[in-house]
Amino acid sequence: MKKILFYGLFFVVVQNFAQTKLVTKTGKITFEASVPAFEEVKAKNEAVTCILNPATGEIASLALLKGFRFKVALMEEHFNENYVESDKFPKATFKGKIEGFDLSKLTATAKEYTLKGKLELHGKTKDITVIAKIKKTDAGVEIDSDFTVNTDDFDIEIPSVVSKKLSKKVAVKLDFTLK
Template structure:
């Protein structure tokens, strides 16, 4: 009987442990984008992307503040915030979705996996369903996630004036790099 109680307590605490380990997060996600046009290439970086990944069901939530993007040139940054993404009106971009080919067991040990992600991407107040391919690398409790995908600016109601069509690409490549750690709160 005593043994049974012990086993029960032990297995309950194991359940507890695995419950507290089911979320991974980062607050220093690297989100960048690259625009390649005839006259110039433009890139911008943000190192404060936040993300929560549920390692039980593969759900992902990502958020990034537009004002956090740093450009090489101050003028580009100003135009980006004031004219294109209107960050005073739409301060952040978000992604909510899940890993389509999610395998819960693969989260248990070290390894590198190819993943497909599907979900809702919101930029400039406009939401679209998107899919993307990426990798997850699990190494001693840290999950490194990487993906990149094209974003067509007009799909998000971002208007590029005719005068700068040679400076800004119609399709911008967005890259996401996340180093996720267990979330204990």
């Protein structure tokens, strides 16, 4: 009887411990640096990791830069070799906090929260503040955000020969479902 009680309590404790953080390894980040009248410059990475500590609102995300896929293979090659130099700087990370986050108050209706933290890309770190819409669904906690990143902030050089075809203001969209 003691063994049954022990294993029962052990299972409950382990399950509660495992649920202290919400995680995804299939988060999506899409970015677009297109300029009107020129070919679309857009890519998506569907293997982004994100971890949320619901007790504190601390959040961290990691995207491998070679995971971004473009419609045109040559763009992908230029992105990795010439712009973000993914062999030298293989990842982009964000570490921060969701202000006023309370898991118990999430509903199926998205609520806006402020995310503040540090974005690291191309060997440079910048403090950023973005708005995210967060809601709770049957699939988990969904976090969506749209914001802009300036290539100059991360010393990403755009050669003059293509400067009219690429925007320095890159629109970023993230979509995470954490469980």
